[in-house]
Amino acid sequence: xxxxxxxxxxxxxxxxxxxxxxxxxxxxxxxxxxxxxxxxxxxxxxxxxxxxxxxxxxxxxxxxxxxxxxxxxxxxxxxxxxxxxxxxxxxxxxxxxxxxxxxxxxxxxxxxxxxxxxxxxxxxxxxxxxxxxxxxxxxxxxxxxxxxxxxxxxxxxxxxxxxxxxxxxxxxxxxxxxxxxxxxxxxxxxxxxxxxxxxxxxxxxxxxxxxxxxxxxxxxxxxxxxxxxxxxxxxxxxxxxxxxxxxxxxxxxxxxxxxx
Amino acid sequence: xxxxxxxxxxxxxxxxxxxxxxxxxxxxxxxxxxxxxxxxxxxxxxxxxxxxxxxxxxxxxxxxxxxxxxxxxxxxxxxxxxxxxxxxxxxxxxxxxxxxxxxxxxxxxxxxxxxxxxxxxxxxxxxxxxxxxxxxxxxxxxxxxxxxxxxxxxxxxxxxxxxxxxxxxxxxxxxxxxxxxxxxxxxxxxxxxxxxxxxxxxxxxxxxxxxxxxxxxxxxxxxxxxxxxxxxxxxxxxxxxxxxxxxxxxxxxxxxxxxxxxxxxxxxxxxxxxxxx
Numbered sequence: 001x002x003x004x005x006x007x008x009x010x011x012x013x014x015x016x017x018x019x020x021x022x023x024x025x026x027x028x029x030x031x032x033x034x035x036x037x038x039x040x041x042x043x044x045x046x047x048x049x050x051x052x053x054x055x056x057x058x059x060x061x062x063x064x065x066x067x068x069x070x071x072x073x074x075x076x077x078x079x080x081x082x083x084x085x086x087x088x089x090x091x092x093x094x095x096x097x098x099x100x101x102x103x104x105x106x107x108x109x110x111x112x113x114x115x116x117x118x119x120x121x122x123x124x125x126x127x128x129x130x131x132x133x134x135x136x137x138x139x140x141x142x143x144x145x146x147x148x149x150x151x152x153x154x155x156x157x158x159x160x161x162x163x164x165x166x167x168x169x170x171x172x173x174x175x176x177x178x179x180x181x182x183x184x185x186x187x188x189x190x191x192x193x194x195x196x197x198x199x200x201x202x203x204x205x206x207x208x209x210x211x212x213x214x215x216x217x218x219x220x221x222x223x224x225x226x227x228x229x230x231x232x233x234x235x236x237x238x239x240x241x242x243x244x245x246x247x248x249x250x251x252x253x254x255x256x257x258x259x260x
Numbered sequence: 261x262x263x264x265x266x267x268x269x270x271x272x273x274x275x276x277x278x279x280x281x282x283x284x285x286x287x288x289x290x291x292x293x294x295x296x297x298x299x300x301x302x303x304x305x306x307x308x309x310x311x312x313x314x315x316x317x318x319x320x321x322x323x324x325x326x327x328x329x330x331x332x333x334x335x336x337x338x339x340x341x342x343x344x345x346x347x348x349x350x351x352x353x354x355x356x357x358x359x360x361x362x363x364x365x366x367x368x369x370x371x372x373x374x375x376x377x378x379x380x381x382x383x384x385x386x387x388x389x390x391x392x393x394x395x396x397x398x399x400x401x402x403x404x405x406x407x408x409x410x411x412x413x414x415x416x417x418x419x420x421x422x423x424x425x426x427x428x429x430x431x432x433x434x435x436x437x438x439x440x441x442x443x444x445x446x447x448x449x450x451x452x453x454x455x456x457x458x459x460x461x462x463x464x465x466x467x468x469x470x471x472x473x474x475x476x477x478x479x480x481x482x483x484x485x486x487x488x489x490x491x492x493x494x495x496x497x498x499x500x501x502x503x504x505x506x507x508x509x510x511x512x513x514x515x516x517x518x519x520x521x522x523x524x525x526x527x528x529x530x531x532x533x534x535x536x537x
Contacts, residue, residue: 010394136354136394159354163396209349212313216344217363217414218337223353 005067009134013058019137020144021236026129028244033121038254039114041247042121048243049124057132067127068120075119079112086111110258135159153223161206168202169195261325262286263418263450264310264340268319271305271474279305281474282319287418287452292444294461295454297471298496303454304345306471307420310452311340338367341416345423347403348395356398356406357382357391363414381413385439401432408439419443421453425460433460440464458492459500462520470495482520 009015014022029049033042050068053059084095089107096102136159142152172195176182181191264287271280280302287293295303308314309321312328320327323336341363344350353359357378364374382388385405395403404424411419421440425433441464443449455461461468461482468485470478472495478485486492489499489507499507502525506516516532519525 006394007397010397134394136358139354156354156358157352160352160395163394164348167396206349209346210352213344213350213352214362216311216313216337216342217410218334218366219362220334220366223358223362223365 005130006135008059008063008131012132014056014132015134017132017236018232019133019141021232021240022129022133023138023141025240025243026125026133028240029125029128029247030122032244032247032251033118033125036118036251036255037114038251038257039110039117039259040254040257041251042114042117044121044250045247046117046121046124049121049128053124053128053131057128059131064127064131068124071123072116072120075116075123078119079116082112082115083108106260109260113259156223157210161203161210164206165199165203168206169199172198172202262288262322263324264452265322265325266306266309266316266319267322269306269309269316269321270318271309271314272317278474279314280309283474283476285469285476287450289450290444290448291450292440292464292466293450293452293469294465294467295452295469295471296456296458296461296497297454298456300473301471301495302474303471304422305474307342307422307452307454310418310420311337311342313342338414339416340418340420341411341414342420343408343411343422343424345426347400347407350407350410351395351403354394355391356387356393356395359395359406360409360413363410367414377413377415381409384412385409386435400427401429404428404432416449418450418452421451423455424453425455425457437463456497458486458498459502462486462500463522470497472496483518486520 026049029045033045036042050064054061054064083104084102086108087103087105089105089110091103091105092109093104094101095104139152139156139159142155143149176191176195180187182188264285266283266285269280269283269285270278273279283302283306285306295306297303305314309316310323312321312333315328323332323339326332328336351359353362360378360381361374364377369377378391379388382391385408387402387405387409390398390402395406398406404427408421408424424436424440428436437460440451440453444451451464453464465482467481468479469476470485470491477495478488478491486499486503489504492499498504500520502522503518503520506518506525506528509516510518514532517528519528
């Protein structure tokens, strides 16, 4: 089985910390980052979330950098576009390509930095949640938040069957590779389309088997969410509270302040 | 009144493939019943009638003397627990304990009782330390245990296991044998299971049904069935090694008494060769 983010979430050092606390930290940091008008606080959030994820939750550093590189490189690219496409303020630098001149101004530079920092902060907060909180923990929180029961039940079933489907796909892909299914371009297209078609049929069959399995155990529209004994650790609450207050304070005090 | 009884049960699959033909099957109280037969003999089809997943084309299925109807189907499914052959088809919840809790919750039990039953069921199958795990991190044998626990937690009086030993390692098979026997001995449960591992049958069954091509071709005690070598080979099965060996020795003039389980055979051989009583 491939290692996916959820597998790390099951093994991280913060696994036993209350889910609500972790969610509060992650979501709070994302919100502060989004509403911030200075690039300073999202930058601090991004860096500190990275430190928390790697040093405290003990997620492998290389994995983390690799994961973060994807959204951050996107953010950097859009930052470059913003740099030359928006205007205002004093011109800093002009490039001429094919007779078109692109002007970088102080305001466009500030906006580009802000957007990139926000993305960085938001993504590292999101990775903090997804790498420390297994999806199964989210279901009970979803119930607590009074989300519709049907929605929660459906997401529980979908969650389980994602892995069944991945398993089937890997097994089928292996069976195809074993018999040279992907030996050429034409063969690859043929094999891949067959994989897709068979996966559809398999998914359908699994769905019917699921119905039988649920019926056999007297299903009447209720899935159980087992909730263990949960108590918030006061030390955790205080430290998360302090962290969020600190970030908010920077956001408010430095509101509108830019690097350039 | 028998716990489960089928009378001339006939089932025709859509596309007019006959699955079962005039099957008469009886499961009394506190019995250990083996249904043996080659692949495609109709064992799984028969089992799916026991809790109303399939409905007979003709004939009837009686649970405690009553036919299965819309009104009593919940009672029937609480009374007869069926463990499917493929554990992956049965485990659909995100975590092990949630899956085991599924059945009891649907029976309308309160949270305290559900939790208690889940713990008890997981302990019985030796999975109590894996309650919070996600199913895709379990091995095949562990999934099988979870599937069984999910049914046990509903506390059925009849436990139906479809090919329970398929894909288990020797230790897993030994655990399962002990488990089935304890269910029958401690809790007075009736256990019905299918298998084509004939050597295992004498260890866990009192009574055997032999199926072939959708019909029951023979039924009887272990002695009665395993003495009919021709019948067993004609339905693509075989006599277990121990009775086979003893029969051969007897034909060569050695006086060994017939035995089916390892312990019986051991004492029979000791008696024959060392003269011990």
